Amino acid sequence: MQTDLPERREAAGLSQEGLADAVGVTRQTINAIERDRYDPSLALAFELADYFDCRIEELFEPSADDE
């Protein structure tokens, strides 16, 4: 899953740890999502989209190997 989470997070002045605390996961999970090594659950994707006040499809986009 491709994401612009790092750009949005940095634009918000947040560290991975800060974002992790805000959405209730570990820093390692945020890191894994940003590096395209873990696809978040629907609940976490909603949580992240809610945090950045955007839609899930604006935050995540299926990569070629997801299809």
Place this chain on the structure above:
Amino acid sequence: MSDTLHPAVETVAGSPRRYKRVVYGIFTIGIVGLFAGMLFDMALAGTTIYLFGTWLGTGLAAVLPRVSPATLTDERDIATHRHASGLTIRLIGGLGIGIVPALYALAAADLMTITPSMWGAIWMGSALFLVWGGCYTYVTRLR
């Protein structure tokens, strides 16, 4: 960080990485202790270390995520455990289906003998599959 936690517990519960290292480390000490006890003919000492390690490790793994103000485990850990469990069952299933019938055939043809250790491994693999089947049925009915 909570004021009610013992400083040592607070240190372990402060970071997911430290928490995992400590819990897995305690389990490892218990398991290594058990095998060392068997190897050096000190079964009672080995069993004591094993029980201490597994009980302490299980207790910490159950309690720390609940008392720690930091997030120690999350959905990715659960996904990792599920992935590893699925991989284990596929690996043992593949080995069982691919090798065990051939062993029976070779033993029946008197080309080899299935040793007690091999029987132990076959029974253990079969028992694991039986438990997996029971758990699968239970989970399927829950959904």
